[in-house]
Amino acid sequence: MIADSVDILFVEDNFNDAELAIRELKKHHMANNLVHMEDGEEALEFIFGTGKFKGRNITRAPKLILLDIQMPKINGIEVLQKIKSDPRTRTIPVIMLTSSKEDPDIQKSYALGANSYIVKPVDFKGFSDAIRNLGFYWLLLNQPPV
DSSP states (O other), X not given: OOOSOOSEEEXXXXXXXXXXHHHHHHHXXXXXXXXXXXXXXXXXXXXXXXXXXXXXXXXXXXXXXXEOSSOSSSOXXXXXXXXXXXTTTTTSOEEEXXXXXXXHHHHHHHHTTOSEEEEOOSSHHHHHHHHHHHHIXXXXXXOOOO
């Protein structure tokens, strides 16, 4: 059973990228309440308390969502659209963390309300630095609406 209280909802289907990011967040003590989902459908069920997460207290929204674009079942753009179009979830910061450098993906993400769009660095150090900085800024420095 996954707890209702979540700091980071990390939606990533690539096992290696997910493992590396989670390890980096743990190393800097920012993954205590992290939930990892492997596809967009599962993420939406978690966020909105449906499907296998029916009954989850959705008023306890994640403080941050890290969202890949290219995923099975429901892609990240569709997940972003559903999150940002719902008044209950639209203020959750959503960071697109993806390997796509495609201009249409970038434009569409920002048009739908993404808070940031980060292209995954291919090297280990760059990826580790990006994850650490994301966690530090969004969990420790950023002041979300109440």
